[in-house]
């Protein structure tokens with residue numbers, strides 16, 4: 001028994017099966033990420049404080065460029081099969097996979113950064129004021145919702161600093177070399193350190209998902225996206241390895257497969273194009 | 283079963299009960315089959331087992347509601363007073379909560395939807411559109427296995443410390459975020475992953491994956507694999523119903539998957555998606571960053587949850603439509619409005635979800651919006667019901683067992699739908715929300731509604747699957763008591779609900795009613811009556827189970843088209859072989875050409891070219 005329209009299109013719909021299937025699948029993926037994006041909006045509207053520019057924009061931008069490039073090489077790989085040039089297909093497909101790897105590596109570097117970077121949220125305004133002179137002497141970058149961007153009367157005041165552990169954490173205090181303004185977080189040029197009593201601290205820790213709802217949604221969205229990148233790479237790698245046989249048997253079949261895989265890959269790229277501004281810039 | 287036994291290629295077809303498409307090993311034929319019919323049967327049997335299990339959970343709960351604190355009959359005496367779940371054989375509150383949550387979860391996600399969509403959809407849709415199989419047979423197999431293992435994981439959660447999930451089938455946060463953790467129950471040692479609520483979430487992710495794979499497959503199949511001549515307006519209504527259902531599953535489930543992932547993060551990574559700031563659990567401030575929103579969970583859940591209720595009902599409507607057409611020997615009245623109504627339901631059901639959330643204080647503007655859309659969506663439901671009712675008018679009705687169930691569907695679903703209307707109104711719902719009234723409402727639509735439709739479908743298509751008819755006598759012994767008992771259980775729920783009986787009281791309301799709550803006092807005596815009806819309903823299922831199996835050997839042997847029906851599944855050999863049709867099929871006319879004037883027979887099958895074409 002053979003299922004019709006697996007390779008050639010059905011005349012009245014003009015489509016072959018897998019193409020219908022992948023578009024439907026992508027529709028459900030839109031709803032999946034749509035659910036998470038709406039959660040992002042919902043959480044952000046309700047938040048007392050939402051961090052700005054907490055991520056490394058140059059790295060994020062690099063990754064955006066890497067993914068867009070990979071979408072182009074993906075199209076070229078498909079075109080190569082269509083033009084029946086298997087060598088070219090292999091080249092462009094490998095390039096696509098290379099971009100995928102680069103993306104994952106850069107993303108891992110960003111993740112590692114977050115897991116070694118500490119934040120401290122003060123218990124309340126009075127607690128913060130105690131450290132204010134010392135903090136301004138150090139030139140520390142203080143994140144707050146009481147002035148400027150994000151200031152709103154109906155929100156609980158929020159005072160937060162970030163930095164690297166200086167000597168560590170004791171039973172009752174944490175010693176931190178705070179990030180300073182002007183890109184202190186990225187420069188790594190830390191001045192002196194500061195001891196904050198844990199009694200004055202609402203919560204502290206590395207920027208893991210549990211640190212705040214911002215990092216929770218950041219890691220969930222980008223983690224799920226990274227899983228999609230990895231999944232896509234597995235599929236594309238499979239096409240690369242097994243492609244020769246199928247190319248010999250029925251090149252159009254391979255072209256269809258590459259097209260379907262490519263549609264998924266473009267989708268993953270598109271998700272990132274939304275993620276980048278939403279998480280890095282806004 | 284072992285993987286080594288093999289059946290010689292080309293075997294089969296001769297013995298009616300065997301599987302003519304048996305090629306290769308038993309393993310490949312029965313377990314890892316890619317044939318849509320075998321997968322349909324797998325879905326069917328698995329979901330029936332789950333449904334029976336979900337029903338037993340409810341029977342135990344009904345015992346507790348009628349006779350609070352008394353040891354369960356039959357099994358109660360096996361439990362010591364120290365048993366944490368059933369002290370002295372009586373249900374503990376935690377066990378009651380587990381059973382309640384699992385009853386809902388099993389019935390909806392493991393019982394009704396897999397039976398209505400997975401089983402009937404898989405078996406019947408490709409046959410009705412004249413396709414050789416599903417568009418993606420291996421994805422189809424994967425879909426069944428994701429479902430099976432999701433279900434097994436769900437059941438396994440009964441065995442872990444602390445027992446199965448306890449936060450309702452809706453898993454409302456923040457209760458579900460802290461349930462089965464040290465924070466809520468300090469004396470129990472929970473496993474970080476293998477605890478009730480976390481396993482519920484993981485199982486749900488598997489189930490969602492399963493229905494996603496199914497939905498993609500169904501839609502592609504219906505778009506791409508229709509036989510020659512099977513244009514859109516010649517599709518049987520059942521296929522339309524399944525198509526809309528597939529779209530609902532495709533688009534509504536992913537947001538719940540997103541929500542499930544977030545709740546998993548809350549439980550495993552310590553995030554606070556659904557945990558608000560300053561939450562005290564067990565008298566202590568919860569150690570979490572806070573800043574999350576329990577309402578967010580409700581939005582994401584009901585964005586699935588409402589379309590899901592139409593996933594529960596649409597396939598049922600499709601089955602009823604087929605059965606009524608065949609047995610009233612008349613064309614369905616208003617085929618086109620039926621199709622349009624189903625599509626309208628599909629669209630509207632994405633816009634009504636917050637009618638489950640009136641009590642959250644969304645504000646009157648938002649409530650008004652959802653109130654309006656909810657009233658709107660009842661219009662297409664009424665259209666469908668009316669069309670089915672009018673289809674009976676003047677028909678030469680054959681009161682076969684499937685027809686009895688299909689006919690009973692109409693008033694029962696009607697009652698469920700009508701009692702939904704008051705709930706649509708914000709002001710009334712504030713009083714009725716979370717009472718037994720709501721439980722009565724949705725059980726009328728799903729139990730004597732959808733489940734009756736599913737029974738109708740089983741009796742109706744059984745001859746195609748097995749080559750034998752189920753016993754009409756046992757069918758009647760099944761139908762009449764079921765109809766009476768269903769009403770015995772669910773009708774008093776409206777009275778209780780209006781009196782204010784809450785849906786989650788574990789002792790049936792007795793303790794609350796007596797000192798303080800006078801209104802409820804007059805309604806709780808119904809508990810015993812309802813519970814006895816439930817036990818009798820259980821007894822009424824025995825003839826069905828007997829019938830299902832005994833008819834495999836003893837049922838009357840029938841030909842390919844025993845009901846003298848018109849749709850394509852009856853053109854296939856019985857049981858249909860791998861690849862379905864013995865010769866190429868073509869649809870020559872609409873699906874319901876019964877009693878067309880000027881013909882000797884009272885039905886014109888879709889597949890017959892010459893004899894019928896007197897147009």
Ligand code: HEM
Pocket residue numbers: 452591592594595637638656657659660663698699700702703705706707711714715716720723724727728732
């Ligand atoms: C025909 C029009 C219908 C209307 C106007 C309607 C309206 C409503 C409303 C407003 C609620 C929320 C009540 C509350 O929680 O306070 C509700 C609950 C519910 N409805 Fe309907 N409904 C309709 C049809 C259906 C159908 C066809 C089904 C399923 C097959 C269904 C299944 C449910 C379920 C399962 C719940 C309760 C969920 C829960 O809280 O656990 N309804 N309905």
Ligand SMILES: [Cu+2]
Pocket residue numbers: 587588591634635637638
């Ligand atoms: Cu609803």
